[in-house]
Amino acid sequence: MLEVRNLRSVYGRIEVLKGIDLDVQTGEIVALVGSNGAGKTTLLRALSGVQPITSGEIRFKGQRIDRLPPHKRVELGMTQSPEGRQVFGPLTVEDNLRLGAYRRRDKAIDQDRDRIFTMFPVLAEKRHLLAGGLSGGQQQMLAIGRALMGRPKLLLLDEPSLGLSPLLVDQILDAIVSLKKDGITVLLVEQNASAALAIADRGYVLETGKVAHCGAGSALLADPKIKAAYLGIA
Amino acid sequence: MAEFLQFLISGLTVGAVYALVALGFTLIYNASGVVNFAQGEFVMLGGMVTVFVSAAGVPLPLAAVIAIGVAVAIGLLLHRFAIEPARGASAVTLIIITIGASILLRGLAAIVFDKQFHKLPAFTGDTPVDVLGAAVQPQSFWVLGGTAVVVLALYVFLEHTITGKAVLATAANRLAARLVGINTTTIMALAFGGSAAIGAIAGILVTPITLTSYDVGTLLALKGFAAAMLGGMGNPLGAVVGGLLLGLLEAFGAGYISSTYKDAFAFVVILIVLFAAPQGLFGRRVVERV
Ligand SMILES: Nc1ncnc2c1ncn2[C@@H]1O[C@H](COP(=O)(O)OP(=O)(O)O)[C@@H](O)[C@H]1O
Ligand SMILES: [Mg+2]
Numbered sequence: 001m002l003e004v005r006n007l008r009s010v011y012g013r014i015e016v017l018k019g020i021d022l023d024v025q026t027g028e029i030v031a032l033v034g035s036n037g038a039g040k041t042t043l044l045r046a047l048s049g050v051q052p053i054t055s056g057e058i059r060f061k062g063q064r065i066d067r068l069p070p071h072k073r074v075e076l077g078m079t080q081s082p083e084g085r086q087v088f089g090p091l092t093v094e095d096n097l098r099l100g101a102y103r104r105r106d107k108a109i110d111q112d113r114d115r116i117f118t119m120f121p122v123l124a125e126k127r128h129l130l131a132g133g134l135s136g137g138q139q140q141m142l143a144i145g146r147a148l149m150g151r152p153k154l155l156l157l158d159e160p161s162l163g164l165s166p167l168l169v170d171q172i173l174d175a176i177v178s179l180k181k182d183g184i185t186v187l188l189v190e191q192n193a194s195a196a197l198a199i200a201d202r203g204y205v206l207e208t209g210k211v212a213h214c215g216a217g218s219a220l221l222a223d224p225k226i227k228a229a230y231l232g233i234a
Numbered sequence: 235m236a237e238f239l240q241f242l243i244s245g246l247t248v249g250a251v252y253a254l255v256a257l258g259f260t261l262i263y264n265a266s267g268v269v270n271f272a273q274g275e276f277v278m279l280g281g282m283v284t285v286f287v288s289a290a291g292v293p294l295p296l297a298a299v300i301a302i303g304v305a306v307a308i309g310l311l312l313h314r315f316a317i318e319p320a321r322g323a324s325a326v327t328l329i330i331i332t333i334g335a336s337i338l339l340r341g342l343a344a345i346v347f348d349k350q351f352h353k354l355p356a357f358t359g360d361t362p363v364d365v366l367g368a369a370v371q372p373q374s375f376w377v378l379g380g381t382a383v384v385v386l387a388l389y390v391f392l393e394h395t396i397t398g399k400a401v402l403a404t405a406a407n408r409l410a411a412r413l414v415g416i417n418t419t420t421i422m423a424l425a426f427g428g429s430a431a432i433g434a435i436a437g438i439l440v441t442p443i444t445l446t447s448y449d450v451g452t453l454l455a456l457k458g459f460a461a462a463m464l465g466g467m468g469n470p471l472g473a474v475v476g477g478l479l480l481g482l483l484e485a486f487g488a489g490y491i492s493s494t495y496k497d498a499f500a501f502v503v504i505l506i507v508l509f510a511a512p513q514g515l516f517g518r519r520v521v522e523r524v
Contacts, residue, residue: 050412074415086410088403099403103415
């Protein structure tokens with residue numbers, strides 16, 4: 001589904017991605033973990049085309065996409081729920097979801113919106129309210145719902161559990177697992193590494209712009225070195 | 235009473251023109267964060283192109299359509315060759331670019347057309363209509379009606395079409411807009427083209443009343459900017475209300491105080507808004523909870 005080779009990216013003169021190699025197979029949940037500032041967000045932005053890269057290759061469904069503008073990547077079936085939610089505050093919940101389907105021309109948009117409402121019933125209640133007035137958890141659901149409205153083959157999620165109560169975190173993680181059953185491939189970025197690795201098929205650990213470890217989610221969870229460094233468990 | 239009504243209607247008429255200029259500012263500001271000081275030149279182009287094309291024997295309605303087309307083309311060129319290459323530059327840089335474009339367009343107009351004042355015939359004659367004792371030029375109704383149509387069309391576009399919502403989404407959060415697949419470059423081009431059309435329409439409607447020349451844009455841009463600031467930069471409703479208020483302020487100020495200082499009111503408004511209420515009357519259309 002996704003192949004990343006030797007991807008590099010800079011902010012000014014500081015190299016933030018120092019040659020990333022990463023693969024996501026169709027149908028997988030892949031977790032991308034690592035401490036704050038490791039470059040996870042930058043990597044997802046580069047994948048979506050909103051962060052310039054200096055070298056490297058990105059292939060999606062076998063096709064080179066690293067020179068395509070962001071909207072073409074959305075059209076091909078890669079959407080993202082960005083870090084910090086980034087909902088369209090002055091627009092309604094319904095409009096936010098409709099804009100998630102901006103590049104679609106098919107007739108099933110309303111039907112998909114109703115499925116999002118089934119998945120997150122609180123959004124249905126607030127469908128006519130402005131997104132900027134929702135709570136953090138509700139905005140997070142909206143951001144995920146908006147990304148799903150693009151009918152992705154590959155969904156990129158950047159810290160979907162950030163700042164949420166444990167109950168809401170569980171609800172979001174359940175939702176991600178159910179996406180897998182619907183045939184959506186997920187690349188999940190999380191600081192909450194143990195939760196992410198627990199639901200992931202495979203995981204990558206990013207360390208200052210490089211892949212430090214990768215392997216099955218359960219294997220990474222069990223690795224004592226990783227436990228000590230990233231999971232806060234001695 | 236008749237005198238009051240006279241001031242009221244003439245205030246609303248100029249106010250409508252300021253409102254259209256302010257709407258042009260708002261549209262571009264929302265889509266791109268740029269304050270486009272060449273906005274007044276679109277108004278000038280609307281009037282001047284209509285004058286010269288109709289003088290060449292083309293019927294007035296067709297000349298007006300051509301003028302709108304010319305303004306839109308120039309708006310798109312301005313975006314493509316002056317704004318787009320400077321993507322990512324600071325707000326000050328972009329403002330200076332638009333000021334430069336405004337000077338360039340004025341210079342070109344002086345060469346291509348001339349430096350004289352020009353008039354268009356009123357669309358439906360010059361016989362004043364009596365409104366409760368006030369003598370009103372029929373062209374005033376064209377200005378007010380035309381403005382109402384433009385405002386309504388823009389409202390329907392922004393609130394009820396998916397492309398319009400994409401403009402609002404781009405204004406609210408450019409990064410998120412790109413991530414859902416909105417081509418924000420196209421949205422910006424659309425805003426420049428749309429603003430140019432709105433400006434040109436204002437120029438065509440008002441030229442039979444105020445005359446036009448190559449340099450009418452400068453003062454109009456400042457008035458429109460004052461109106462947009464008064465209403466709250468970035469807020470379309472604020473732009474319209476700000477424009478009408480500024481027009482009324484000028485008309486009543488000129489009528490009851492002194493017409494010598496008519497143009498000063500706009501600057502006083504800018505200063506008061508900047509000092510007392512930088513958000514304007516309505517503020518930006520932002521509801522954000524962090
Ligand atoms: N807009 C920016 N300008 C400059 N440096 C940035 C910017 N965004 C992030 N960085 C830096 O890039 C590095 C990686 O950041 P990021 O990708 O956000 O990490 P993560 O998502 O893993 O926390 C950090 O050192 C951060 O300080
Ligand atoms: Mg991050």
